[in-house]
Amino acid sequence: MPEGHSIHRLALAHRALLAGRPVEVDSPQGRFAEGAALVTGRVLEDTSAYGKHLFHHYAGDLIVHVHLGLYGKFATGAPPVPAPAGLIRMRLAGDRGWLELRGPTACAVLNPHEVALIHARLGPDPLRDDADPAPAYARIARSGAPLLQLIMDQSVLAGPGLIYATEVLFRAGLLPTTPGRALSAAGFTEIWEDLRALMKDGVAQGRIDTVHVRHTPEAMRRAPRVDRHGGEVYVYRRAGQPCLVCGTAVAKGTMAGRNTYWCPTCQS
Incomplete structure (x- = not known):
């Protein structure tokens, strides 16, 4: 399972690649199809990390929560988006690039209250400057x-x-x-x-x-x-x-x- 620093690196990379613009979201595998339909076409406003949890923040207070677990991994690249290969749970595409998520333990659309509940069950994250040890x-x-x-x-x-x-x-x-x-x-x-x-x-x-x-x-x-x-x-x-x-x-x-x-x- 990735250590927390790698999740914070992903948040930074995803922000640089896609934040601030509308993104197209789909689920070639189908397991995230309903969630993708909720956020596709919206602006990805920001990304954040808390411990080993990654969050994509969309306009309209919709937040995609990802926990990679043991087997989850991301792939990214420049346009154009390649044809789907393998079991892609979630795919994002913007005018600056794309990313694909495979094999996560969790991938779901949440609201701010549900994200706050995740934060509440976690201890302080040493990488967050707002953490209280x-x-x-x-x-x-x-x-x-x-x-x-x-x-x-x-x-x-x-x-x-x-x-x-x-x-x-x-x-x-x-x-x-x-x-x-x-x-x-x-x-x-x-x-x-x-x-x-x-x-x-x-x-x-x-x-x-x-x-x-x-x-x-x-x-x-x-x-x-x-x-x-x-x-x-x-x-x-x-x-x-x-x-x-x-x-x-x-x-x-x-x-x-x-x-x-x-x-x-x-x-x-």
Whole structure:
């Protein structure tokens, strides 16, 4: 499932491609046909992201909500719109370009009240400047659940997934299994600010880099990381490899059915 920074990147890209003009919307697959009929021909006024949720805001207070889930993906291009190929849930076309959506978990037309309900069930998004982190810490401070699990819980913090959660805990020197109630207010502030910085960099760069400058391949004279997720990281998917800070072999375990990575020396 995409991490939150990639959804914010999509919102920016879709705004640049289509916002401010009328768009034609259809559903070659047919599963979004009724929704497409409601918004086609309207001006796409804006786009926004909240955590892992994407919103297209149309004239008339109609909002298309998209959640990619595990398999959803977008494709975009310049005019003309190509002939449909595969199972396209939603297709948008404007005078500057087109986009196609395949395989999302959710794709529906909502009203502002329904969008507000989605926002209400999510925790604060580190990428939104209007976010208030206080409710997140209140949830964490009274929980005995592991910090890794809490950071990935979208009702606690909206946007971070396994990579950001794993890496921010390494950078904070905390084990993934640390109970939420053991995190101090100052410790939470450090994690929150670190997430904001790392995820904003992810929006700007289009990849997840979490290592400090002194631990980059250039500074350490090592080969760049080769992984389908890209980016330079400390422990995520580096099991058995030496920690970039202390040289200890990175450990791997499982938590709630997800792989977990940490440095036994740097995190305690």
